[in-house]
């Protein structure tokens with residue numbers, strides 16, 4: 001049999017052994033670690049760097065998310081960061097020379113109550129002032145854009161309208177990771193898998209390296225991009241993060257003909273749905289309530305989101321749940337990320353993207369790379385510093401982010 | 406779904422409970438004496454233990470009482486439940 005298999009295609013990156021020393025190491029080989037290394041090499045000329053990943057490349061949340069990309073956040077700071085991300089997404093397929101199926105099919109955030117309507121319209125107005133494409137659409141327009149939605153008024157939470165961002169959409173997450181990995185590798189970045197960081201080596205208050213399952217690695221700078229496990233690493237390094245790790249689940253149906261042309265999200269009935277390029281319906285909702293690192297959650301959460309989906313999309317009653325899974329997301333108390341210096345010199349942290357960091361992958365990498373290379377924040381991530389939990393300058397995006405990833 | 410051992414009602418489905426996060430976080434004795442840093446820690450910083458975690462639950466759809474639990478945040482297994490005000494049980498004894 002084996003002789004009949006075709007040749008293995010070219011590998012997209014080498015699998016080098018770790019060198020004893022690097023100018024910088026990034027802990028965590030998910031989307032954010034990859035994007036950070038990419039921009040460190042490309043924008044800051046730092047190519048003697050490594051990504052240390054304890055498992056396999058992009059096997060964490062990067063492999064598990066539902067790939068919604070949008071920038072219609074409420075506050076100026078968030079709109080700037082996520083819209084920058086959107087603009088990077090728009091140029092990345094060409095820049096990375098990889099068609100990762102970025103599909104700007106639009107995202108709708110439904111409103112089901114008067115309060116929803118008011119908050120949504122406020123968000124649309126804020127978006128427009130910030131140069132983010134956003135419109136308020138009526139139930140009739142909802143139906144036009146996505147004919148399978150039940151816009152009748154005889155359901156428990158009728159659709160009263162929606163915000164719509166036409167440039168939003170989805171992309172193929174694993175291809176995004178591979179696209180970044182290939183370019184990183186080309187520029188000389190070492191991608192080191194099966195390499196768990198187990199401790200930090202310090203000289204006074206300055207980090208000078210890491211202990212790993214593959215030995216000690218010296219580093220001039222260390223950037224944490226470990227998503228759900230950020231608190232564990234911060235503990236090892238000797239500082240605290242205002243983060244709680246929760247299970248977040250998603251699911252897919254079997255493959256169908258195209259029936260769902262856009263992305264529909266509803267905070268109120270707790271579900272969001274898109275149809276992947278292959279044809280499966282992709283759905284998710286909010287986190288499981290408790291703290292958890294187990295990469296799985298309760299089935300009742302899946303049941304609730306399916307109930308909401310079937311009410312909104314009656315034809316889904318015939319679909320079957322094929323697969324569900326979970327990741328570990330790093331939530332903050334203001335539903336905004338932390339891209340920041342830390343109390344330890346030359347140790348930097350990118351974390352707290354919680355349920356919505358896939359869309360932020362390019363901007364996280366871009367601003368975090370700047371922070372690591374220069375030792376201080378880029379204007380984009382300055383408001384997202386760790387000290388906002390002390391100064392009180394929180395960026396409360398619960399309204400724009402609750403279920404809406 | 407978790408099966409949660411309420412100290413009053415016995416094992417019940419997770420859907421009957423509400424989650425309260427980290428246990429044993431006392432309200433500061435004199436909030437006016439706290440620095441911004443300390444107040445920020447009280448408001449926004451909670452342990453995020455990977456492993457054995459002391460946390461609060463409330464049996465909303467049952468006896469409606471709060472209690473504490475020691476649970477493994479990786480396996481999700483409940484190791485002990487105890488009443489508010491009681492000290493965190495020491496589970497290290499008897500284990501090798």
Ligand SMILES: Cc1cc2nc3c(=O)[nH]c(=O)nc-3n(C[C@H](O)[C@H](O)[C@H](O)COP(=O)(O)OP(=O)(O)OC[C@H]3O[C@@H](n4cnc5c(N)ncnc54)[C@H](O)[C@@H]3O)c2cc1C
Pocket residue numbers: 027028029030031032033052053054055056057058059060061062063064065066067068069195196197198225226227228229233248249250284325326327328329353354355356357358359360405
């Ligand atoms: C079910 C689900 C649905 C989601 N849907 C969306 C969505 O629709 N849109 C959106 O924008 N976002 C979404 N997200 C959120 C998004 O996936 C995350 O915010 C984002 O992936 C986090 O960045 P990352 O890719 O770098 O994380 P990860 O891929 O989790 O990368 C972190 C890496 O760090 C590694 N690591 C941890 N500890 C160590 C250590 N000690 N040493 C070495 N390596 C270590 C891990 O193995 C992991 O590979 C979703 C998440 C989940 C779970």
Ligand SMILES: [Zn+2]
Pocket residue numbers: 411412413414415464467468469470
């Ligand atoms: Zn009870």
